[in-house]
Amino acid sequence: MADLHHIRITVNGTPYEATVESRRLLTDFLRHDLGLVGTHLGCEHGVCGACTVIMNGRTVRSCLLFAVQADGAEIMTVEGLARDSRFHPLQEAFWEKQGLQCGFCTPGMLMRAYEFLQENPNPTEDEVREAIAGNLCRCTGYQFIIEAIQAAAARMAGSAGVR
Ligand code: FES
Numbered sequence: 001m002a003d004l005h006h007i008r009i010t011v012n013g014t015p016y017e018a019t020v021e022s023r024r025l026l027t028d029f030l031r032h033d034l035g036l037v038g039t040h041l042g043c044e045h046g047v048c049g050a051c052t053v054i055m056n057g058r059t060v061r062s063c064l065l066f067a068v069q070a071d072g073a074e075i076m077t078v079e080g081l082a083r084d085s086r087f088h089p090l091q092e093a094f095w096e097k098q099g100l101q102c103g104f105c106t107p108g109m110l111m112r113a114y115e116f117l118q119e120n121p122n123p124t125e126d127e128v129r130e131a132i133a134g135n136l137c138r139c140t141g142y143q144f145i146i147e148a149i150q151a152a153a154a155r156m157a158g159s160a161g162v163r
């Protein structure tokens with residue numbers, strides 16, 4: 001018989017309650033139970049970073065967590081970046097600088113970049129390169145991603161209140 005747990009999770013500001021099996025991955029909970037398919041599942045063992053989301057202010061690999069481990073947590077996924085029908089400056093910069101090709105790595109890249117720019121709002125190219133070193137991209141060669149993150153940093157610095 002399945003081992004069931006009742007959990008409460010806030011995702012992108014919306015509170016959810018659900019009953020999940022103890023083995024339910026957080027990625028599967030977000031994608032299949034909540035329909036938030038922006039979070040991608042790649043390697044499924046913590047290597048590629050495609051599944052990166054922010055939990056209680058820090059990036060985590062949602063493929064390495066069970067949904068029950070996020071009970072009581074606040075989660076932010078890529079769907080939470082845009083506000084009031086406007087893309088976040090990171091999303092705009094990725095678009096303008098061609099920081100993506102197939103887009104598979106992009107949600108995880110954006111979440112890692114979001115966290116990183118909170119810590120370091122004016123990074124050098126080397127700092128950006130190091131910050132995203134744990135997120136793998138098979139298409140872009142990374143250069144345009146790095147330029148996009150620096151462009152977003154400049155834009156955010158110029159518009160007070162953008163988080
Ligand atoms: S799918 Fe989670 S790190 Fe690759």
Ligand code: FES
Binds near residue numbers: 100103104137139
């Ligand atoms: S854009 Fe294809 S994996 Fe990064």
